[in-house]
Amino acid sequence: MLGFILRRLVSVAFTFIAVSIIIFLMMHAVPGGPFDANDMPVSEAVRAKMMAQLGLDQPLYVQYLRYMWGVMQFDFGVPYQSPGESVLQLLSRAWVPSLVLGGLGVLIGAPLGILLGMAAALNRNSWIDYLASAVATIGLTIPVFVTSMLLILVFAVWLKWLPASGWPHPERWILPIIAYAAIPVATYARYTRSAMLDTMSRPFVTVLRAKGLSEQRIVFQHVLRNSAIPLVTVFLPMFIGTATGSIFVEAMFRIPGLGAYFVSSIETRDYPLEMALMLMITFMYCIAYLLSDIVYALINPRIRVGGAE
Amino acid sequence: MSLVEIEDLRVSFRQYGGAVDAVRGVSFTVNEGESLGIVGESGSGKSVSCAALLRLLPPTAEVSATTLRLDGIDVAKAGKDDLVRLRGRAAAMIFQDPMTAFDPVFTIGHQIAETIQAHRNSSARDARKEAEDLLQRVEIKNASDVLDYYPHQLSGGMLQRAMIAMALSCRPKVLIADEPTTALDVTIQAQILQLIKKVQAEFGMALIMITHDLGVIAETVDRVLVMYRGEVMEQGPVQQIFDTPQHDYTKQLLASLHARFEPSRGSDSDTPALELKGLAKAYRIRRRRGLFNEYVDFHAVQEINLALPKNRIVAIVGESGSGKTTTGMMAMRLTDASSGQILVDGHDISNLSPEALKPWRRRMQVVFQDSYSALDPMMTLAQIIAEPLHIHGVGSPREQTETALSWLDRVGLDRSFANRYPHELSGGQRQRVAIARALVLEPTVLVADEPTSALDVTVKAQIIGLLKKLQAEMGLSMLFISHDLSTVKSLTDSVVVMYRGRVVEEAPTERIFSDPQHPYTRALLEAVPVTNPRDKRSRNFLSAEEIEARTPRLTVLQTGVAPHSKPQLVAIAPGHRVEAYVTN
Incomplete structure (x- = not known):
């Protein structure tokens, strides 16, 4: 029984990682982004600055690893729609x-x-x-x-x-x-x-x-x-x-x-x-x-x- | 006053479109300590009559009787408390299939103890102790371990013993055994029957033995009731029924016990119709070892050599798990062999691609045990029989139908059956259709895998007769797979006995019966029920270890083969081979 649970926990970990990669890729595969021109009419320079601030100018794998590193420390980031609190608080x-x-x-x-x-x-x-x-x-x-x-x-x-x-x-x-x-x-x-x-x-x-x-x-x-x-x-x-x-x-x-x-x-x-x-x-x-x-x-x-x- | 009194019992089942009469006016009595056998085929009402006695019939059943009494209680009027007394204390029952008769989620000990506690004020501890005693009395050696086993951990024979122990737990006055050995191997059947007789004597119970098998009747009871289509045909002392049967149906039943054997004609050709050379099957079994898996080979069939001569019938006989069906399926290339060759008329077909195999498929056909699942329920009989012709492109659709119709004739079914569906037929009729479908392509080799073991005795005799007739007409070579030596006696020219994946003996049929050499063959023969109550006897049963220990020992001089540390098949007479140790 213990062996069974351990084996299953290992497979849970793999599932978790696989799903996180798939979701991350799908999320970014959709065209557009959080600061699109019609939603948020700001100048090009401001947008670039915001993107840089949130790390969105980095290559995808860096963004992914950064996010997952945070997850491992229970830091899920700050929601864009409600920046006054952390994701966890929300x-x-x-x-x-x-x-x-x-x-x-x-x-x-x-x-x-x-x-x-x-x-x-x-x-x-x-x-x-x-x-x-x-x-x-x-x-x-x-x-x-x-x-x-x-x-x-x-x-x-x-x-x-x-x-x-x-x-x-x-x-x-x-x-x-x-x-x-x-x-x-x-x-x-x-x-x-x-x-x-x-x-x-x-x-x-x-x-x-x-x-x-x-x-x-x-x-x-x-x-x-x-x-x-x-x-x-x-x-x-x-x-x-x-x-x-x-x-x-x-x-x-x-x-x-x-x-x-x-x-x-x-x-x-x-x-x-x-x-x-x-x-x-x-x-x-x-x-x-x-x-x-x-x-x-x-x-x-x-x-x-x-x-x- | 008799223990069981039944007079003019009638049972009918309500169904869509009217009622079906299952029992029509049955009367009988059973006295204390007496053994009554009820014999009849499926649907004869034998089980329904006894289920009515304990009020075990479903709500759709309508029961009426002038008298229906068990141990002085009027069954029809029995209240809740009376029912508890009737069931378990007045009469206890054992059932056909021990594998499904126990609740799978409770231990054997729990299920026996709960029976005791349902009838008596007994502490859990005492009930458990008593359960252990009961298990010992039904000759289960490791009784204290078995108490904590779940049903799936025990074999069918052990479970049936436990079922008997459970039935005994409330000291019933009558034990009703409903086909208690039908689902078991022949050797186990003999042991269980002997055990039932033993505990009947020890506990001083009456016995009602319900069975379709006259052999079981001959072994166990004093008085017999022959039932047919819900009515009692005749009843009397067992010896009288066997010696001077009055009714036609009884005579027919008895005749099926004594079918005559006629050898098939054989052929001049030396090339066997089918030859298996070193055919083996191993399954990989995955076992868990900590975090990893370990693979072990399980040898279902170990390097078998077997020849089926042209125009002959050869039987493969063995208990469940002996590898006999696997061998038949490998020979047909329906199961892949792990190694070895399959020669059909001298040609190796073991490595042919599916396309290359197709013409060979025409020449080798198979009939299965369960005719119900072997026939497509959505096709008419004519379509079923014509389908092989269609697959192999033989003739025009019109000719195919014509051939199918003529085959209905040949297997003894009326042509008007052509547009019926399999569910409209009886088991015997369905098996006839399956035989027609197998033979419509005029194959040279037929593998028949227990084609009669799901059938009633009289029907079984008819199907055996049909197979024999068609074999002679068509010059078929037939491999007949069976778990029961008595079935093959009247049919096959020679017998191959398989045991634990090996061939342990092979000989012409008469020789197997008159001069068996291997201890397992002897055990099989010893277990066959007698055909007349006069011959019944007490038997000794060999354990697997004893069988292993009694393997014949022969010398190099006697056999002319090289000595070996493991037993090997050696010829001891023309056509007679036996597994033996060969030493110097």
Whole structure:
């Protein structure tokens, strides 16, 4: 196991370096730059001075190495769009709302989805099964900005139960959390239902019944544990995908989160911020998949314990 | 009062477009300590009847019966508590495939202990101790280690033993064994059957043995129930059923045990139709060693020499993992060999390019074990049979269809089947289509890889008969791969026995049966179930080490070959070779 983790950490490091090079090259391959004439009408001399100040007149590889050297010391530079703070300060400020709302969305949505999927699998072809299918289909097919708009329309405009938008008051969190939870609920309801049905059709479940175990024990100990294997592996990647914010949800509910910066950093050619965001996402996904693999091995003895007598 | 009382049991399954009757009016009883065998082919309702007894049928099943009692409990009215008593304590079950019968994520010990705790107030510690005792009673030597093993770490035979231990854990009054040995090798089957008889006597249980195999019936039970299409054809003491069967179906079943052997005609030609010279297959296995990988060769097949004479049938027999299928696939060039030559009619085809190989493909065809996955489900039978003609450009499309239709006749299917799809056929009918597809190109060599092992006994006999008939008509040379010596007895001219990737013995069929030399061949023969309950006996089983130790020892004088530290194949009679140590 330790060998496995070490090997994976080495491959994470390689992935990280490879991705950083690719992103850096792609970022600079797009024509134009941060100080283009139509965005920023300054004289040629001023532009040259600004470029030199930011190191943008250097050859690409020097820029890359300089940036990565900084990264290794946790210095991600200063965002061009907000020069009063460092990239790190900007991220830690903007990430909080995204992490809270998106994270809570997944943490609430995933268990709900699991419960719904279980209820559907245990009562196949009943109304709850159809409900689960409907929720799964709706959750996965309707775009999140439509859901958000509907939520605002129904709960804020018509019923006037909840405020439509804003931050930081907790009662304003409810609607965005529901919007974020739609996908985890749908995904987990679908995964859980099919995993449980698949497990329950396996011969060993008949054996468990034949030896006199109660139905509860069969479902909660045996079926659930076998079905959990695929469920666990999708959790962390989903968490990261949601907890880094969605530009749509954050725009709809006017949340000062991270989502908007993914777009604005590219639009305004904010190289340091763009790089930092991409590296952060890459790193988190690498770690998430590593952890998923470890958990997968822990709950699946066929991986944990080698074969053969 | 009997332990099991079933009267006029009817089971039907609701399906799209109506109900299917699986059991129609079955009645039988089982007394304490008695052994009842239920024999019948797939779909005869034998398993469904017993599943109904424990209420294990899916919700789509509709069950009705005048009486359905187990250990005095009315099964239809049983509540939650009664069910716990019925399942495990009144009756325990063992199932067909031990590999899928255990929950893969819990240890064997946990699964046995949880059964004990479901029925009795027992501490985890006591339950575990008892599980260990039970494992010892089913003759598992390293019982304390096996407790902590996960199912995937054990072989099929060991798992079936553990399954029996689990069934015994609540001291059931009746043990229901549903095809307990069908998924196992012949040698393992014999051991498991003997074990079931032993524990039945020790625990004083009744036994219901459900099987399609009359040999298993002859070995294990006192009384037999013959089922066919959901009805009981006849029942009686086992000896009476074997000696004076009343019903046609029973007679047919028994006849399949005693097929006569007629040798194939052979040919004057000395060149074998197919010859394998030093054919070997090694797989590279990657092993983890710390941070690095280490590669080890696993020899699935070790340098095999084998000749298939023209117009003859040769069997390759061996247990799963012996390399017999790999050998057949290499001979067909469907698996790449690591080394060695494949000679078809004297021509080496082992290094031909795919284009150069194509004309040879016409001359060598193959039939697989699982006819369902071997036939394209989207093609009609006529298309399936005509496809080889199309691939090799034989005749016009019209002629191809005509040939396909005539082949339907030849394999005993009606021409009206031409536009049907594989899923509309039974297993035996599908295998007939697979045979027609293989032979439509009129090949000279046919490799048949366990073509009958997925089939019911009577169907199996029909397919063997068909292969034999077509072989004689076409002068085919056939390599028949099987795990079961009794299947090849009525079909093949000679037998090659494979064991752990090597040929250990090779002889004409009668000689293999009358004068086996290698300990493994003997073990295989010893394990074949008897064909009459009168002949049943207790058996001794050899471990792998004992087989190795009993390898024949011959001298240079006896064999005329040079001595060697490793065993080698030596001729001891015309056509009879055996693996032996040769010393001075």
